[in-house]
Amino acid sequence: MIRILCFFFVVLLLGAGFAWLADRPGDLVITFAGMQYKVTLMVAASAVVAIVAAVMLTWWIIKSLVASPYALRRHFRARKRDRGYQSLSTGLIAAGAGDGQTARRMIGQAQKLLNVDQEPLIKLLDAQAAMLEGRAEDARAKFEAMLDDPETKLLGLRGLYLEAQRLGARDASRHYAEEAALLAPNVEWASSAALGQKTTHGDWDGALLLLEKQKATKQIDKEKAKRERAALLTAKAMETFDADPMSAKTIAVEANKLAPDLVPAAIIAAKALFQQGDLRKGSKILEYTWKKQPHPEVAETYVHARIGDSAIDRLKRARHLAAMYPHHPESSLAIAHAALAAGELKEAREAAEAVLRTAPRESAYLLLADIEEAQTGDQGRVRQWLSRAVKAPRDPAWTADGYVSDRWAPASPVTGRLNAFEWKVPVEQLGPVIDYRGDFDEALATEPVRSAPPREDLKPLIPAKSVTAETLSKVRLDKEDILDAEVLQLEPRAKASNQAGPKSAQSDGNERIASVLPPFQEQKVDSKQKDEDLAFPVPDDPGVRPEDEAERSGKKFRLF
Template sequence: MIRILFFLLVVLLLGVGFAWLADRPGDLVVTLGGMQYKVTLMVAASAIVAIVAAVMLTWWVVKSLVTSPYTLRRHFRARKRDRGYQSLSTGLIAAGAGDGETARRMIKQAEKLLNVDQEPLIKLLDAQSAMLEGRPEDARAKFEAMLEDPETKLLGLRGLYLEAQRLGARDASRHYAEEAALLAPNVEWAASAALGQKTTHGDWDGALLLLEKQRAAKQLDKEKAKRERAVLLTAKAIETFETDPASAKSTAIEANKMAPDLIPAAIIAAKTLFSQGDLRKGSKILEFSWKKQPHPEVAETYVHARLGDSVIDRLKRARHLASLYPHHPESSLAIAQAALAAGELKEAREAAEAVLRSAPRESAYLLLADIEEAQTGDQGRVRQWLSRAVKAPRDPAWTADGYVSERWAPASPVTGRLDAFEWKVPVEQLGPVIDSGDDFDRALATEPVRPREEVKPLTPARPVVLEAEKPVSKEDRGQTDVVDAEIVQLGPPIDSRERQASKPTETGNPERIAAVLPAFPEKPVKSKDEDEEFVFPVPDDPGVRPRDGAERNKKFRLF
């Protein structure tokens, strides 16, 4: 565009000049060799312009003839380079699509058309095609060869790191990540991988230094860097709490200030304060965390804040903590556990049953089994609570990338990602929980709980077993270690005198049985040797041996 404008400007100037000369006639006289030449100004100007144009044209022709070999070579070289880059582009696309054969063919074409030493993409394509063709050793050798070139060193470290991760060589991947982080601190994958590796191996100071470099390089936003620093400080305080309480205290308090909603930071900060006798400040930290999110570890630390407290004092502390977030399952569980330890079994049972009404979970059923054993000693009911705990929804746990841990950790053991653990239910329910203990709950709701000393001993007798095909043999009735069948509690035990007075025949009380099991078979079961109907008295859960699939599904047990 500029050249066109310049050409138009020159033509315009020439036109203006010739017009100016045409308006001003005159002669130009030139004396040369005794001869005098006289021409008009217009002819002289035209001759000058023609001579200049001829000189320029002659110079262009001569220059083109002189430089034509170089021009031709450059043209063919550019054409060859374009074909090479086209082959390289096609090969990279094929490698990304998983077409190893096409990628290998394009590599051969690119090597013929391009200089391998000057084009690092050929090395990358060669390594990727080796991985696609199932030659990991060749791929590693090519990545290692890239380490010798400063331009491709980081690329080689990236390839070696991914290959080590794929093979599960954690030490090797840690080495490559750290070397890449030193070479380019601003590369996110290298810094994150090195940070995760240092965290996994407990190098807290090195991890904090690397995190500070990331923050200085503006790889992390301010809030994320603050959160991750709090996580690292929390992990460091937990590790040094036993050996260096003073240092752990300052570290934990700093972590708690950076992330007040980080539960492990609040717990370790409170523990360090409790160890030095600062009960009030530590309790405030835990109370603040409890108001944000009730957590069983917070409740455990708060209740056992002071050594030497009686169980009654701990129950009072549990009640106070629960009052800060009432009607929450964790609040009820904290009261139930403290009340069980203090011997307040009625309060413990009420708190545990409150959890079942709001959010049934495994820990609540297990706690009720402990309360049942301590209050009545009825092993049948204890086993009933335990069987329901197996089918109950799971309690929340520390979960990261599908890995469930009993304790919090600063990084995921699967991916090494920092601050990956979350307090949540590991496996969510896909549908409603089917509970077969409704009759048991109704029986418990209508029947008062009797202490252990008021339960009357039962007369040994054979179990009542109703099957669809055949009765239980004597050997089957001797097995007492199975709880696979569905169990229904009929009510308080009946001794032999009550049984004799209450049942007119050996068929028992059909109205009472029908009240608990409305879907009972109408046709009574008969023995093999005689045709008359029979049932046996109810014992205190003698149990039966395991049954196979179809036979177990046809069976009902009463006790």
């Protein structure tokens, strides 16, 4: 567009100049070789313009003739290069789609049309095609050859790192990631992988230094960098706590300042302060964390802050901590544990039962079993609480990428991701199962139930998301409905005796399901027949209720 405007501007100037000469007539006299030539100004100007145009045209023709061989070579070379890049592009697309045959064919075409030494993408495509064809050794050799070229070194390190990850060679992958991080600190995969590897191997100083480089290159934001630094400092403090308490205290307090809601940082900081005799500051740190997120390890550390405290003093501290976040399950559990240790069994039972009303969990039932054994010594009731604990929802645990651990760790052992552990309930089965047998126990109505081991000869039991005593009492179940669902009704417990009566369809159903579900009533079975019928050993009898409770219970079914 600019060239067109310039052309029109030149034409306009020439036209204006000739018009100006036409309005001002005159003659031009030239004397040459004794001869005098006289022409008008218009003719002279036209002659000058024609001579200039002829010279320019002649120069262009001569220049084109001289440069024509080079222009032809350049044209064919550009055409060949375009065809080569088209083949290379098609090959990369085929490799990404998993078409190894097409990728290999495009490599041959690209190598003929392009210079392999000057085009590193051919090397990459060749290595990817080798991986698609299952030639892992050739692929690794090609990636290693890329390390000799500074332009493709990072690409080769990336390929070798992924191949080492695929084979499970952690030491080799760590080596390649660290080398790539030194070569290009701003590359996110290299620095993250190297950081995870250093964290896994306990190189806290190296991990902190690498984290500072990531922060300097703005690979991560400031808030994330602060939290990850707090996790690394917490792990370092936990490792050095026994050997160097003073150094661990400084590191842990810094970690707690960076992330006050990080539970492990608060715990290790409080422990270090308690060891140095600073009870007030350590308790303040734990109280702040408890208000943000009640955690059993926080309660344990807070209650046992002073070594010489009696059980009653620890119970008082547990009550004080629970008052900061009342009606939370962890608050009730903290009181229950401290009360059991102090011999206040009534208070311990009330606190544990409060957990069952709000958030039933395995630890609450186990605690009630301990309380029952200490208070009454009734082994039947103890076994009953233990059987309920087996079916109760799991307690929260430290979870990262599907991995469940009893202790916190700074990085995920699966992916190496830093600060990946979360305090939550591990994932279990998709839905609970209702199993009807014996009397209905109202205390179990709100508990999610785990499914029994699968049997090929039985249909699945009735699934349900939530069942309560009220909704179950509205459901009318007869023998035909139960038999259709393969959930067989067991005969209710009788007060008189357990004598065997005439065989019925219901008793046949009881014998069928006895091979899968543990019985809640005594059955006289021959030992030889028992070994043949039972698919797997039956667990211990979880116990029965006292006779007075069995008489008061008029319900027929029991949620198991």
